[in-house]
Amino acid sequence: xxxxxxxxxxxxxxxxxxxxxxxxxxxxxxxxxxxxxxxxxxxxxxxxxxxxxxxxxxxxxxxxxxxxxxxxxxxxxxxxxxxxxxxxxxxxxxxxxxxxxxxxxxxxxxxxxxxxxxxxxxxxxxxxxxxxxxxxxxxxxxxxxxxxxxxxxxxxxxxxxxxxxxxxxxxxxxxxxxxxxxxxxxxxxxxxxxxxxxxxxxxxxxxxxxxxxxxxxxxxxxxxxxxxxxxxxxxxxxxxxxxxxxxxx
Amino acid sequence: xxxxxxxxxxxxxxxxxxxxxxxxxxxxxxxxxxxxxxxxxxxxxxxxxxxxxxxxxxxxxxxxxxxxxxxxxxxxxxxxxxxxxxxxxxxxxxxxxxxxxxxxxxxxxxxxxxxxxxxxxxxxxxxxxxxxxxxxxxxxxxxxxxxxxxxxxxxxxxxxxxxxxxxxxxxxxxxxxxxxxxxxxxxxxxxxxxxxxxxxxxxxxxxxxxxxxxxxxxxxxxxxxxxxxxxxxxxxxxxxxxxxxxxxxxxxxxxxxxxxxxxxxxxxxxxxxxxxxxxxxxxxxxxxxxxxxxxxxxxxxxxxxxxxxxxxxxxxxxxxxxxxxxxxxxxxxxxxxxxxxxx
Ligand SMILES: Nc1ncnc2c1ncn2[C@@H]1O[C@H](COP(=O)(O)OP(=O)(O)OP(=O)(O)O)[C@@H](O)[C@H]1O
Ligand SMILES: [Mg+2]
Numbered sequence: 001x002x003x004x005x006x007x008x009x010x011x012x013x014x015x016x017x018x019x020x021x022x023x024x025x026x027x028x029x030x031x032x033x034x035x036x037x038x039x040x041x042x043x044x045x046x047x048x049x050x051x052x053x054x055x056x057x058x059x060x061x062x063x064x065x066x067x068x069x070x071x072x073x074x075x076x077x078x079x080x081x082x083x084x085x086x087x088x089x090x091x092x093x094x095x096x097x098x099x100x101x102x103x104x105x106x107x108x109x110x111x112x113x114x115x116x117x118x119x120x121x122x123x124x125x126x127x128x129x130x131x132x133x134x135x136x137x138x139x140x141x142x143x144x145x146x147x148x149x150x151x152x153x154x155x156x157x158x159x160x161x162x163x164x165x166x167x168x169x170x171x172x173x174x175x176x177x178x179x180x181x182x183x184x185x186x187x188x189x190x191x192x193x194x195x196x197x198x199x200x201x202x203x204x205x206x207x208x209x210x211x212x213x214x215x216x217x218x219x220x221x222x223x224x225x226x227x228x229x230x231x232x233x234x235x236x237x238x239x240x241x242x243x244x245x246x247x248x249x
Numbered sequence: 250x251x252x253x254x255x256x257x258x259x260x261x262x263x264x265x266x267x268x269x270x271x272x273x274x275x276x277x278x279x280x281x282x283x284x285x286x287x288x289x290x291x292x293x294x295x296x297x298x299x300x301x302x303x304x305x306x307x308x309x310x311x312x313x314x315x316x317x318x319x320x321x322x323x324x325x326x327x328x329x330x331x332x333x334x335x336x337x338x339x340x341x342x343x344x345x346x347x348x349x350x351x352x353x354x355x356x357x358x359x360x361x362x363x364x365x366x367x368x369x370x371x372x373x374x375x376x377x378x379x380x381x382x383x384x385x386x387x388x389x390x391x392x393x394x395x396x397x398x399x400x401x402x403x404x405x406x407x408x409x410x411x412x413x414x415x416x417x418x419x420x421x422x423x424x425x426x427x428x429x430x431x432x433x434x435x436x437x438x439x440x441x442x443x444x445x446x447x448x449x450x451x452x453x454x455x456x457x458x459x460x461x462x463x464x465x466x467x468x469x470x471x472x473x474x475x476x477x478x479x480x481x482x483x484x485x486x487x488x489x490x491x492x493x494x495x496x497x498x499x500x501x502x503x504x505x506x507x508x509x510x511x512x513x514x515x516x517x518x519x520x521x522x523x524x525x526x527x528x529x530x531x532x533x534x535x536x537x538x539x540x541x542x543x544x545x546x547x548x549x550x551x552x553x554x555x556x557x558x559x560x561x562x563x564x565x566x567x568x569x570x571x572x573x574x575x576x577x578x579x580x581x582x583x584x585x586x587x588x589x590x591x592x
Contacts, residue, residue, distance in 0.1 A: 055469045076471035091466040093459040095529035099267075100455060105470030113450045124266035138270050142462075 005067065006031050006195040007052065007083075007164055012061035014047055021047045022058065023219040029164065029195040034186055036206040036227070037199045038239050039216035045199050046088050048216070049166050052197075053085040054078030065164075076105075084162030086170050088199075090153040094142030098134055099123035101141050102156050126159045127152075131181065146173035154182065158189065165189060166197045171205065183209050203235055217241055279523030279574075280535035287542045294549035301552055308429050312499070314544035315433035316341070316492035316511070321518045321536045322444035323488035326481045328519055329448070331461040331528025332380060332387035334482060337489040338511030339399035340372050342504065344493030346402045348419070349411035349503025358418035365494045366487060372398055373486015377479030387482065395512070402505035410504040413497060423498030433495045440488070445533045457481060461528025510561055517568040518543045526572065543567070 007029040014022040021044045029035050037045050050056035052063065054072030063070050065081045072078045078085075092101050099120045100107075108118045123137040132151045134144060141149060150173045157165060167186070171179045179202075186209045190196050198210060206213060206227070213230060215223040215238045223238050236242075269275075295302040320337050327334045348365045352358065372394065379390040413420045425432040448454035456477045459467040468474045497503040520526055521542055522535025546567070547560050 053469075074471065074473075075469050079471055087469065091463070091469045093462040093466050093529070095462040096455070096459055100459075104455075104459060104467065105472050107452050107455060109452070113446070114452060114455060116450075120267040120269070121263070124263040127266055128262040134266070136268065136270065137266050138268075 004031060005029070006033075006065070008062075008064040008067075009048070009052065010062045010064075012048065012051060012058050012063070014044075014051060014056065014058045021219055022051070024061070025216065025219070025221045026224075027214055027221060028224075029197060031163075031193045031195055032190050033212065034190050034196045034198060034210045036210035036213040037197055037216065038201075038203075038206070038213060038235070040218075040239060043216040044219045045216055046168055049085060049168055049197065049199065050087075052078065052164075053083055053087075053166060055085075055087075079160065082160070082163035083166070084157040084160045084164065085166040086150075086153045086157045086168060088168040088172075090149055092141045092149060092153060095140060097138050097140055098127070098144075098152055099137040101152060102126060102137075102159065104156075126155055130155050130158065130185070147175060147178060150174060151178060154185070158185070162194065164195045164197070166199075168199045169201065170198075171200060171202060179205070203232055206235070207232070213238075215239060277523045277530075277532050277535060280532050280538060283521055283523060283535065283538050283542065287538050287545070290542060290545055290549070294545065294552070298549065298552045301549060304429065306548070306552070308431070308434070310544060310548045311434035311437070312431040313548060314540050315431070315437035316496055316508075317514050317518050317544060318437040318537060318540040319440045319495075320485065320488045320492050320511070320515045321540045322440050322533055323481075323485040324515050324519050325444065325522075325524050325531045325533055325536045326448065326454075326457050327387070327485050328516070328524050328526060329461045329528060329531030330457045330478055330481045331464070332478060332481060333391065333516070334373075334376065334387065334485040335391040335512050336372065336376060336394040336398055337485055337492075337515055338508040338513075339395045339397075339402075340369055340486055340489035341493040341496060341508035341511055342506065343372070343398045343402040344368050344490045345497035345500075345503035345507055346406050346411060346505040347503070348494060348497055349413050350405065352413055352417055352419055353411060361419055362494060366490050369490015369493065370483055370487040373483040373489070374479065376486060377482035380482060381475040381478035391482075399505060406503075406505045408505060410502045410506075412502045415501060419494075419498055420501055421498075423495070423501065431499070433499065436491065436495065440491075441533060441537050444536075448531055448533055453477065453480070458529060458531060461525075461530070463529075510564070513568060514543055514564055517564060517571060520568070521571045 005028055009025060009027040012022050012025045025044065025048055039045050047056060051058045054075040054077050057073070070081060093104065096104070102123045103119050108115045108122065120137045127134060127137065132155050134148050134152065141152065144152065150170065154170055171182050174182065183205060186196050186198065198206070200206065210227050212224065212226050213235065214221055300306055324334060324337065344365045347368060348361050351361045351364060376387070376391050376394055379385050380387040422432055427435060448457065456467055456472050456474070460474055460477060464474055496507060518539035519536050521539035522532055522537070524531040524535060543564065546563060550560060550563065551557065
C-alpha cells in the first residue's frame with residue numbers, strides 16, 4: 001500500500017427526482033488497499049459505486065483519479081481510467097453465451113467481424129485461470145446458476161486488469177469454497193497494487209481482507225476507520241448508528 | 250477462482266471449455282419446426298395444384314416474397330433488440346407513391362432511386378430518434394408514424410395511383426431478370442446474406458441481441474445503446490424504402506394505398522421463423538423461412554382460386570397462432586409489459 005491517493009471522491013451528491021440517494025459522500029482509496037464500504041440497505045453504496053464506474057452521473061462533487069479531476073459521461077470513460085466493477089445485479093445478458101458476456105463491449109475482431117474463435121479461446125483461458133466452474137464458454141448465461149453467474153461477472157471485471165476494482169456484494173450467491181476463492185483473489189490483486197472497494201453484508205469477510213472501512217448512512221459517509229480499531233460489535237454499531245441514537249435519546 | 254490452477258495444466262481445461270457445441274445444440278428448434286412446416290406446405294400445394302411446382306410460379310413466388318423478406322431481415326434486428334416497427338407498410342406506400350410522382354415530374358431515375366432510399370432511411374431514423382433518444386416506446390412511435398407517413402403520401406397524391414412510364418430505367422428495374430429470377434428476388438437474397446453476417450458476426454449484431462436481453466447491461470458495458478437502437482429502426486426504414494421502390498417498379502405505378510397490412514405480414518414472417526418477440530433472440534435464416542412460408546400460403550391460395558379476401562384473414566390467424574406458440578411457456582405478461590413500457 002502506498003500513500004498516493006488512487007481515488008478521491010469529495011462531496012458527491014445524486015438525486016433521482018425527489019429521492020436524494022447521495023447527500024455528500026467522501027471516500028478515498030490508495031494503491032494496494034482494500035477498502036470495505038458498509039451501510040444499511042438503501043444507504044447509497046451501490047449508487048456511489050455506479051457514479052465511480054460511470055454508469056450514473058452525479059449532480060455535484062468531485063472525482064479525482066490518480067490526482068486528476070475527472071468526470072465520467074458514460075461507463076467507457078471510467079473504463080478508460082482502468083476502473084472495473086462487478087455490479088450488484090451483475091449486468092449480464094441472459095441470451096448471450098459466457099464468452100460473449102466476458103467480452104461484451106470489447107469483442108475481439110478480425111476486420112469488421114467478431115473473431116469468435118479467439119474470443120472463446122481467450123474466455124476459456126480466463127475462466128480456467130480463475131478456476132471458474134462452468135461447463136463451456138458457449139453456454140448461455142441465462143442457463144447458469146446464480147453462483148456461476150456471479151463468478152463470470154467477477155472474471156469479467158478482473159480480466160480488464162483494472163487499477164481500481166469495485167466489488168458490489170460479489171459473494172452474495174456463492175458457496176463456501178467460492179467465497180474463499182474470491183477473498184483470496186482480492187488479496188492477490190491488492191498485492192499487485194490494485195485498489196479494491198468491497199461492499200458486503202458479510203462482516204466477518206471484511207475483517208479478513210480489508211485495511212479500512214468506510215461507513216455510509218442515509219446517503220452520507222459518516223465514518224472512516226482503520227480495521228485495526230474495529231471489532232464486529234463496534235462495526236455493527238457504526239452501521240446501525242446505535243451509539244448516536246442512544247446519545248440523542 | 251484462484252489465479253493458480255490446482256489440478257493439471259490450464260491448457261486442457263481451456264480447450265475443453267472453448268469446445269464448440271454440436272450443430273444440433275446450436276440449431277434454433279423453433280426455426281427447425283418452421284422449416285419442416287414450410288416443407289409440408291410446399292409438398293401440399295405441389296400435390297394440390299399442378300401449376301404450383303412450375304419454374305414460372307416458383308420464380309413468381311420469389312418475386313412476391315422478396316419485399317417481405319427484405320423488410321423482414323431488417324425487422325429481425327428491430328424485434329431482436331426488443332423493439333417493433335409498425336410503420337414499414339406506410340413507408341413502402343410513401344416511397345412508392347413519392348418516387349412515382351418524382352418520375353412524373355421529370356426527375357432522372359437514378360436520382361429518384363437515391364431519393365427513395367433516403368426517404369425510407371429518413372423515416373426510419375425519425376422513428377429511431379424518438380424511440381432511442383426520447384424514450385418513447387417504439388410501439389407508440391411507429392403506431393403514430395404508421396398513420397402520419399401514409400397520411401402524407403395520401404395528401405400528396407390525393408389517393409390516386411401514380412403511373413410510371415415504362416420507358417424509364419426505374420420501370421425497367423421491375424422487369425429485370427437474371428437466371429430466370431427477378432431483381433427483387435436477387436436483392437432479397439443479398440439482403441438476407443448481409444443480415445446473416447451483420448446479426449451473427451459483428452459487434453452491432455451482438456449488441457442488438459444484448460439490448461433485447463438486458464439493455465442496461467449492454468449500456469454499462471460501455472456500448473452506445475441509443476445509437477444501436479436508432480440504427481436498427483433506421484435499417485427497417487431503409488429496407489422499407491427498398492421494398493417500396495421494387496414494388497413500384499414491378500407494378501409500374503406508385504400508390505399511397507399500397508402495402509396495407511404489410512407490417513403484419515413482415516412481423517408474422519419474423520416471428521414464424523423463431524425470433525423472440527421478447528427480444529434477445531433472433532434468426533435471419535428463420536426469417537427467410539417465415540417469409541417463404543407466408544408468401545407460399547398466399548401464392549398457393551391464389552392459385553387454388555380461393556377468394557383473395559381470405560388472405561389477410563389467414564395471415565392474421567397464422568400470426569396469432571405463431572405468437573401463441575412463440576410465447577408458450579413464457580407467458581403473455583412479460584410481452585405486454587415489454588411492448589407498452591420499453592423505450
Ligand atoms: N435509479 C434510481 N431511481 C430512483 N431511486 C434510486 C435509483 N437508484 C437508487 N435509488 C435509491 O437510492 C437509494 C440508495 O440505493 P443503493 O442501491 O445505492 O443502496 P445500497 O446502499 O446499495 O443498498 P443495498 O445494501 O440494499 O444494496 C435507495 O433509496 C434507492 O431507492
Ligand atoms: Mg447495493
